[in-house]
Amino acid sequence: MIVTGNDQDEIFSLQQYLAFEFEMKQLGNLKYFLGIEVARSKHGNIDKGRYQRLVGKLIYLSHTRPDITYAVNDVSQFMHDPRKFHMDIVERILRYLKSTPGKGILFSNNGNLNVEGYNDADWAGSKDDRRSTSRYSTFVGGNLVTWRSKKQPIVARSSAEAGIQRHGTRCM
Structure with missing residues (x-):
């Protein structure tokens, strides 16, 4: 109790x-409850080290759980100065993980080695800095083998520009 x-x-x-x-x-x-580390503070401030350790573990876990990749990417942007709001989001991700065991990547033999690739980009999708996010995924034999989501280095001025920015350069 x-x-x-x-x-x-x-x-x-x-x-x-x-x-x-x-x-x-x-x-x-x-010290620990249901696999969650309990930290104390007289001031009620977030323990920066604890936040960084939890987010670091979530980053590692996101390699096999693409369903949390976007959320983990969001919270990892605040490693230098996390607030209670950010810790609340990390705890929400942990609750989601607890409620969805066994939802990682499953590789199965589908009888083929077809290679399929998909990509997408939003236009100024980040409400924080208005930068676009591009993403891609590759499947071999129906199994997800690579994926990536990356925020663009500059603010796109159009939806077409958001989709064709590559490696810090803009194509017009």
Whole structure:
């Protein structure tokens, strides 16, 4: 049982009552719960190191979970100065992962080695900086083998320009 709150006297009183009614053992401060690391701060600020570790693990995991790649890319842009809002998004990604076990990439023998590729770009899709994002995916035999999503280095002035920017150069 986890007992938490901001009134230490009340917590102690509750723990004494519960220990009288039930056989209990005090294990000290909570460090992990359901695979999530618990951090404390007197100021209520986000632990930057914890945020960076969690996002780093999510980046690694996104190699086999393309469904979280976009969201992880978004939160990784705030590694230098995360806010509570960003940590809330990371926790939402973790809740999503917990509710969707086994949803990684599955490779199966489809009886062919056909190669298919798809690409796309949005126009000023980022609400934060109005830059476009281009993306592509490649399938071999119906199995996803490569994918990428990359924010364009400059702001596109048209939807056509958003689709043809390559390697920091613009084609007009």
